[in-house]
Amino acid sequence: MLHRSAVEAVIRAGLAEDAPWGDLTSDLAIPAVAQATATLTSRESGVLCGEEVIRTGFAVADPALQVTLHVADGDPLEPGTAVATVSGPARPLLTAERTVLNLVQRMSGIATTTARYVAAVEAAVAEVERANKLPAGTITRTRVCDTRKTTPGLRVLEKYAVTCGGGHNHRFGLSDAVMLKDNHLAVLTAGGASLPRAMRELRRSMPHTACMEVEVDRLDQIEDVLAGGADVVMLDNFSRADLISGVAMIDGRAAVEASGGITLETIGSVAATGVDVISVGALTHSVRSLDLGLDIAVA
Structure with missing residues (x-):
């Protein structure tokens, strides 16, 4: 709206x-x-x-x-x-x-750009259903989401435009959710501090209506993030093989988001790995x- x-x-x-x-x-x-x-x-x-x-x-x-x-x-x-x-x-x-x-x-x-990405995801998921002889609609469609890579002052318009193309909005701004990215994690774990413990301490201070998303860039980070209670795990710049492994490791214990350099040519193959969300900065910045x-x- x-x-x-x-x-x-x-x-x-x-x-x-x-x-x-x-x-x-x-x-x-x-x-x-x-x-x-x-x-x-x-x-x-x-x-x-x-x-x-x-x-x-x-x-x-x-x-x-x-x-x-x-x-x-x-x-x-x-x-x-x-x-x-x-x-x-x-x-x-x-x-x-x-x-x-x-x-x-x-x-x-x-x-227009968002609609093209959404269509590519729908085609890829439909192909997986056909290949596995599943009825259409059996597999939940992966959400195509925007990011905060918007034009300053125009975010409300640009995020609305994503929804007009059939996409979804990620958090609107920094006030909306806890999202621990690589730089946050570097500070939190400085000196060898335990990430799961730091995440649990953080959870105690969060509003009960907020969720916690954590970015990882290696498979060996996933178990610590899950132990800390992440609601969403972002697999950043993962290869397709590692996306498949990451989805299997998480196994429904958190929502899975794929991000990083995803293009119109690659988004279909990313969706077919079983991730729940694909965030694409290019929807608004390019x-x-x-x-x-x-x-x-x-x-």
Whole structure:
């Protein structure tokens, strides 16, 4: 769910950045009474994300601008698909155009990329079912998740875009869960301190609603992490063979997450190892914005 207040804060910051003292071109070249109608159109195939950005972006620029949406978040787009129509005063329409487009194009790019990763996982799991002559749906689908590798200030939009592509969100931020990564473990175990004991001490201070995830990068770390009571074990940069071994070692005692350098080409084989979650930083840090255009109808 994307709340208008969060979107409005991003839009206002974007407009303040783009037109801090007004839109010099539109203010001078466009008559104050001029009206216009523009259509937001997809120029390539993908998945839409950004309904609320379109609505809020133009409303913040001028409440007199009227927005009609023709597709919804998560809907597929093809070249030429009309996404929305915007009508009203021409000056604020032109002023808000780039801020709205930049955000919606990026969000749609994230949703499109995520949908491709999700499809690759579903295909790999379905193949395992076929190979083992299992009914479709027998194997729980591995979740494709994002990470905290997001654009500062845009995390709420980018994580929402992942869900529009069929993915799931990892923790939103540092306040949401205990997640012990390699640097945390290096400090905790300095001087030969026992990791299981340190984890159990930590558990006593945690809110009862929080979970504990621990990152490991070797198979021989797993038993200590389980002994410490980890809810989730992240297998970071494991080979496929070690992922299979790690899943077998954990054997349902904790949820298993795979992470580290996972690509669209490799995610299917990772999913087939039986991990519960695959986190992919590339969903937000390496996407290409979807090509959308806003064109004013010429009378």
